[in-house]
Amino acid sequence: MTKNLLIALVLVIIIIVGxxxxxxxLSPVTVEPVKIGFIGPLTGDIANxxxxxxxxxxxxxxxxxxxxxxxGRQLEIIFEDGQCNPxxxxxAANKLINIDKVPIIIGGLCSSETLAVAPLAExxxxxxxxxxxxxxxxxxxxxxVFRNVPSDTFQGVFAAEYVKxxxxxxxxxxxxxxxxxxxxxxxxxxxxFQELGGTIVAEESFPQDAKDLRSQLxxxxxxxxxxxxxxxxxxxxxxxxKQAKELGIKAAFFGADSWSDPKIWQEVGKIGDGxxxxxxxxxxxxxxxxxxxxKKTGGKEINAYSxxxxxxxxxxxxxxxxxGVDPTAIKDALYTVKNYQGIADNYTFDNRGxxxxxxxxxxxxxxxxxxxxx
Amino acid sequence: xxxxxxxxxNSIIAGSIYSLIAISFSLIYNVTKFFNLxxxxxxxxxxxxxxxxxxxxxxxIYIAITFGIVFAGxxxxxxxxxxxxxLRRRKASNMILLVASLGIMTALQALLSILFTNEFRTLxxxxxxxxxxQLLNGSLTQTQVIIIFVAILITIFIVLLLFKTQFGxxxxxxxxxxxxxxxxxxxxxKIISYVFFLGSAIAGIAGILMGFDIGIEPTMGLNLLxxxxxxxxxGGIGNVYGxxxxxxxxxxxxxxxxxxxxxxWKDAVAFILLIIFLLxxxxxxxNK
Numbered sequence: 001m002t003k004n005l006l007i008a009l010v011l012v013i014i015i016i017v018g019x020x021x022x023x024x025x026l027s028p029v030t031v032e033p034v035k036i037g038f039i040g041p042l043t044g045d046i047a048n049x050x051x052x053x054x055x056x057x058x059x060x061x062x063x064x065x066x067x068x069x070x071x072g073r074q075l076e077i078i079f080e081d082g083q084c085n086p087x088x089x090x091x092a093a094n095k096l097i098n099i100d101k102v103p104i105i106i107g108g109l110c111s112s113e114t115l116a117v118a119p120l121a122e123x124x125x126x127x128x129x130x131x132x133x134x135x136x137x138x139x140x141x142x143x144x145v146f147r148n149v150p151s152d153t154f155q156g157v158f159a160a161e162y163v164k165x166x167x168x169x170x171x172x173x174x175x176x177x178x179x180x181x182x183x184x185x186x187x188x189x190x191x192x193f194q195e196l197g198g199t200i201v202a203e204e205s206f207p208q209d210a211k212d213l214r215s216q217l218x219x220x221x222x223x224x225x226x227x228x229x230x231x232x233x234x235x236x237x238x239x240x241x242k243q244a245k246e247l248g249i250k251a252a253f254f255g256a257d258s259w260s261d262p263k264i265w266q267e268v269g270k271i272g273d274g275x276x277x278x279x280x281x282x283x284x285x286x287x288x289x290x291x292x293x294x295k296k297t298g299g300k301e302i303n304a305y306s307x308x309x310x311x312x313x314x315x316x317x318x319x320x321x322x323x324g325v326d327p328t329a330i331k332d333a334l335y336t337v338k339n340y341q342g343i344a345d346n347y348t349f350d351n352r353g354x355x356x357x358x359x360x361x362x363x364x365x366x367x368x369x370x371x372x373x374x
Numbered sequence: 375x376x377x378x379x380x381x382x383x384n385s386i387i388a389g390s391i392y393s394l395i396a397i398s399f400s401l402i403y404n405v406t407k408f409f410n411l412x413x414x415x416x417x418x419x420x421x422x423x424x425x426x427x428x429x430x431x432x433x434x435i436y437i438a439i440t441f442g443i444v445f446a447g448x449x450x451x452x453x454x455x456x457x458x459x460x461l462r463r464r465k466a467s468n469m470i471l472l473v474a475s476l477g478i479m480t481a482l483q484a485l486l487s488i489l490f491t492n493e494f495r496t497l498x499x500x501x502x503x504x505x506x507x508q509l510l511n512g513s514l515t516q517t518q519v520i521i522i523f524v525a526i527l528i529t530i531f532i533v534l535l536l537f538k539t540q541f542g543x544x545x546x547x548x549x550x551x552x553x554x555x556x557x558x559x560x561x562x563x564k565i566i567s568y569v570f571f572l573g574s575a576i577a578g579i580a581g582i583l584m585g586f587d588i589g590i591e592p593t594m595g596l597n598l599l600x601x602x603x604x605x606x607x608x609g610g611i612g613n614v615y616g617x618x619x620x621x622x623x624x625x626x627x628x629x630x631x632x633x634x635x636x637x638x639w640k641d642a643v644a645f646i647l648l649i650i651f652l653l654x655x656x657x658x659x660x661n662k
Contacts, residue, residue, distance in 0.1 A: 043491065043492055045493075178638055205638050210638075211588050211589060214387075215384060215629055215637045221377075235494045238496075239589065247380065
């Protein structure tokens with residue numbers, strides 16, 4: 001009796017397995033899409049910039065797919081939230097690398113995300129391509145780590161020269177958040193500014209998520225600087241600018257590229273007027289890109305990085321079409337890219353995966369809007 | 375320029391906020407004898423209620439504030455009725471109540487994130503029209519003046535309540551010995567639920583004031599509560615004056631230490647102070 005049951009069971013299993021094998025051989029060969037990953041802040045403090053970047057990537061993806069994808073395969077982006085937090089970004093990267101098995105990750109946005117993910121990407125031989133992280137040490141973070149935004153070694157020097165030579169100011173205070181990005185750019189600024197003969201009269205810092213900068217600002221006020229070089233992400237900047245006003249600080253504010261988030265200037269209103277900041281110089285963007293962005297974001301201002309993210313995806317897609325989806329082949333090809341014409345800039349990579357030059361513009365806040373200073 | 379006047383003002387502002395949390399926390403602690411970790415989140419709930427009514431529904435700001443205070447108190451009351459009271463009836467240990475409050479804190483915090491996102495919000499709209507007062511070389515905003523006055527008023531109110539009313543007498547009786555209080559005919563469960571309402575409402579006031587002065591985000595409650603607890607321990611657990619004193623000692627220690635060391639160590643200073651007190655004066659300044 002049990003013997004018969006056993007035979008029946010084996011037969012049933014054979015029939016079921018056989019059916020699936022048969023069925024699979026009948027169905028047409030499906031073309032798997034090419035999946036790549038994205039890590040950037042989609043919630044929290046810097047979500048405004050992250051969301052804008054995401055839209056630009058979606059536009060690039062749709063254009064690539066409309067033009068035939070990657071050799072007939074559709075391009076798919078898996079968006080993961082890095083929250084501008086190294087721990088969260090590492091979790092996202094582990095998921096993208098181990099589960100989704102992506103050959104390329106675009107991101108992170110914050111330098112702390114990129115620096116935290118870089119060792120994982122390097123070990124798994126996955127390309128990590130940032131369109132927004134500017135910390136100077138990213139160039140040395142790995143062979144597979146690239147970016148198409150200039151390193152802050154350029155920005156810090158540019159800002160120091162601008163303050164010292166163009167604005168003719170010599171007494172500067174530094175207020176910075178304690179993230180890889182803020183510390184990186186303000187250190188370059190400090191060294192260059194002192195080299196040019198300027199004096200740093202005070203240097204204060206605060207944790208990235210601090211909500212009360214009064215003690216720091218009180219000390220800065222006492223040092224009586226002509227200008228405050230204030231490097232912080234969105235929330236810290238809003239709080240700092242408001243509290244500086246409350247404490248009656250009259251010195252001018254000068255910021256770095258993290259201030260290209262329009263949310264800051266909407267939130268602080270008139271207080272922001274007269275503040276200056278530096279951001280990477282982009283070419284005049286094509287009308288089609290601007291219209292598409294406006295359509296998808298409901299007319300939100302396009303930040304300095306979104307067109308660079310668009311360029312990054314377009315460049316990587318063209319290399320994937322040419323070399324296939326093997327990360328090592330793409331990596332080797334990236335090092336040979338010379339004068340690639342993007343919509344934001346022309347890109348040439350050096351042997352550290354960095355752009356060979358960085359050009360910047362200065363913007364001034366007027367009535368809650370950033371206007372380029374000519 | 376001299377920084378001392380401004381540092382004193384900053385210390386007083388911080389101390390005022392801490393004192394509101396410390397007083398309300400110790401009020402609840404005295405009658406229940408457990409560390410209610412959900413207390414900080416109730417402050418933030420108060421802030422978000424005002425945010426919701428004043429900025430999303432555009433109600434009158436004073437109505438929104440009243441609503442925020444009452445709502446925070448109401449949530450405190452509900453938590454006592456549906457969670458803490460049944461646990462107490464079952465004679466659950468303080469450890470279980472503490473773990474329950476930790477769970478409530480996490481759940482409420484998540485709920486706030488879902489409803490309002492993790493974005494940092496400020497309650498004050500027209501910061502440009504905010505009056506700024508100059509005082510001996512330091513400056514103080516209108517909101518901050520209100521914070522200081524509210525802290526003083528609440529302290530006076532609580533002292534009068536505890537020492538001049540029948541209700542206060544009952545609270546003190548329960549805090550001395552709740553079994554004896556029961557025997558002499560005090561309805562302890564009822565008194566405790568009123569204390570939860572009152573304490574949570576005061577926490578709500580603190581959260582609202584902070585929302586106007588700095589801003590609020592869902593995850594801020596725990597840090598705020600920890601500062602309140604540090605203040606209570608420094609001042610002496612179970613003593614109203616001690617809580618207020620502890621709050622200002624903490625405020626001054628935090629802000630004046632920034633004079634000589636970098637601002638990033640503010641939280642470290644608070645907890646080093648806590649450890650020093652736990653080691654050398656565990657019963658606090660006011661308790662003998």
